[in-house]
Amino acid sequence: MPSRQISSHAPFSTSPVFEALIVPYRSTTRRGVIWMAVAIVVLSLGVGMRFLLLGAWPVMLFSLLELPLLGVLLAINLRQTRASELILLDPRQITVTRTDPAGRQTGFSLPTAWLQINLEENRGASRVVLTTHGQGREIGGFLHEPEKASLCKALQRAVHDIRHPVFDNPQLRGL
Structure with missing residues (x-):
């Protein structure tokens, strides 16, 4: 099934019952990556210079x-860092909008x-x-195993709450 563009302004949309924004795990910030790159460059050039002075010039070449690698x-x-997945569940449909690393959005409902x-x-x-009418679609692909289990349980609970609403009628409390 081809992916299609998702419009954020759907007519007659209801408010979401469940909303999750999933982003890949980032162990460091952009600044941290730059510092790490500088440290590796300095260390690599230092080791290369040491071996060059000892006469082992191929080490400097490597x-x-x-x-560049x-x-x-x-x-x-x-x-x-731009990759993400937005999951919106309302009483009528579940909408998943994926953003790839290039910033392009695709999704399905x-x-x-x-x-x-x-x-x-x-x-x-x-x-x-997610499965309905023979269509199966995977979500949360870049989550770790415990996070996938947590997402699954939270979505199952939200769908259950949609299908089995609890009405609180003050007039019936005493009965």
Whole structure:
């Protein structure tokens, strides 16, 4: 099923019952990555200079060749900061909007009437899968295992609350 653009201004939209913004885990900030890159460059050049002075010039060559590789890998790491997944559940549908590292948004919507949320285990890795009318879509792909289980339980609870609303009628409290 092809992905489609999701409009943020849907007509007759109801307020969300459940909302989750999922972003990949970031172990450091952009400033931290820059400091780490500077430290690795200084350390690499220091080791290369030490071996160059000892007469082992190929070590300096390899030290200089590893620096562009470091730059490429850190650029890929920093590029991942824009990736996210927004999950909105309202009484009529669940809408998932994904933003890739380039900033492009795609998404899909599934009706909540027959929606099933399952945590599927496969060879030690789990997936949160939304299924309705034969359509299965994975969400939360970059979450860790405990976070996937937590997301699955929270979504299941929210769908249950939609299907089984509790009405509080003050006139019936005494009965």
